[in-house]
Amino acid sequence: MTDQPTPKWVTKELFCSLLEQSNPNFKAIVKFVPTSAISKGENYLTIVLRIQIEMQLKDNSIEDVSYILKIPLVPEGEKNDFHEMFDAELDMYDHLIPELEDLYAKNTSISPKFKPVHLKFPGEPVKSDYILLEDLRKRGYRNADRTQGLEQFEVEAVLKKLAQWHAASAKRVVELGEYEKDIRESYFTTEHQKLLDEFNINFCMPFLECMQQYNLEPGQLVLISDYTSQLTDLNIEFGKNDPLELCVLNHGDFWCNNFMFKYKNVSEVEDVCFVDFQLPKYGTPAQDLLCMLMTSPKFSIKLEMFNYFIEYYHQQLVEHLTMLNYNRNAPTLSQFHAHLHRYSLWAFICAQRMLPIVLLPPDVGSHIGNIMGNSEEAIAFKRKMFLLPAYVDQIKVILPWLINRGYIR
Structure with a gap:
């Protein structure tokens, strides 16, 4: 159950659209490498991929970026029994956690952040549950x-x-x-x-x-x-x-x-x-x-x-x-x-x-x-x-x- 291949919809083109939207200096993806972000025996409900990218900027310099992509632990095309859990987590990322962070920003002198940055693919909706996040390792976090x-x-x-x-x-x-x-x-x-x-x-x-x-x-x-x-x-x-x-x-x-x-x-x-x-x-x-x-x-x-x-x-x-x-x-x-x-x-x-x-x-x-x-x-x-x-x-x-x-x- 843990040896799932990277789904076909996880493509370089999909991330090109994301990078075009988020980085005005983006030119092209030079290298696109999806790998498992966690060891065998660490994932119980989801597949967690680390998407490592080398991107070329308009000045032809190269920059490394990476993302974390969570998807259901089911073969592609099969029913996902944990759809409601993805919905619950998306609601946490999109609404509830920002509300908690805003309470500190508005009422106190501290501004704790509780979650990684949450992202969404632009354009047509992806035909799968997914959660796309910044890779916290790039900012020095680790388990x-x-x-x-x-x-x-x-x-x-x-x-x-x-x-x-x-x-x-x-x-x-x-x-x-x-x-x-x-x-x-x-x-x-x-x-x-x-x-x-x-x-x-x-x-x-x-x-x-x-x-x-x-x-x-x-x-x-x-x-x-x-x-x-x-x-x-x-x-x-x-x-x-x-x-x-x-x-x-x-x-x-x-x-x-x-x-x-x-x-x-x-x-x-x-x-x-x-x-x-x-x-x-x-x-x-x-x-x-x-x-x-x-x-x-x-x-x-x-x-x-x-x-x-x-x-x-x-x-x-x-x-x-x-x-x-x-x-x-x-x-x-x-x-x-x-x-x-x-x-x-x-x-x-x-x-x-x-x-x-x-x-x-x-x-x-x-x-x-x-x-x-x-x-x-x-x-x-x-x-x-x-x-x-x-x-x-x-x-x-x-x-x-x-x-x-x-x-x-």
Whole structure:
């Protein structure tokens, strides 16, 4: 599923039109090279191409440019089951994220940018879903190594940017009104109960089998097994928004492959930029925060510094809510800890389902069929993830920690 050829419609001529529109000095494309932008086993829903171009300018000088092109992970001409996710991401790039950035530009002295530059091909519409972006590598951004995890200074940089995003997304409701129903509800509804049931069963059966090798106490095994039997109901409850509590626009898939760093030096981050906005959800900030903290920091600091990271995020959140003159329901730190306890489901979900994906080295078996499915191949792949030594080393400590915090109950 990952060895897809470059679609026939991705042509030099298409990019000539784009460059003619964007660069008045453009003359011709000398070299046009589409390559995969990510390794095998890194793409679950999309093909991500890096389009590298040598262009000749009118003075005959040569300039290198590159773009990132996201397209559906389906053979050309076949139905794209993820069309709605492309629509959601396009709406984020075209409307919602610019609204968040504008709130800072209009109300504060800072101007954080949350996304790469989004582009569209001129002329006739392309007969495919696509998202065309600047290549952030040209401006010095790069991903951290997901299998190694983030250092404290990297976690702090991400949490600060996340707090800026969340604060603006809360202020946006005050200024511009509610988000659309699809963003308020996402897939956390009774209408999606069958999908949630299938996904939970497909994940939990091999997980509970492999959990026997995590050196847990008998009572812990029983508690976790009982907890997993409630996951569909807990997911639906998790998705409900309390109007008396702070709600934010969550990125929805907030782990280290979906943010990129620009470094000042080896121990300081200049900026963080977010990517992949296919699963936005308006609701508890616990969704993004717990996802990031369960999946992305180095294991040596993940649990030891958890409370510090919560406090750091909360401090940044309150600071930026104040900066934006948001005067509604900002929680105190103790209220926020209670809030995270209430929505702690997401800590377990991300430790169980996302952390093994994060820690697994690039693997040809890493595709959406094996992640979502229940075929023999899919079950074998999930067992492989759940018994990965790097994952076992973490999860056998994380599960008792979640129980002791009351996050699994």
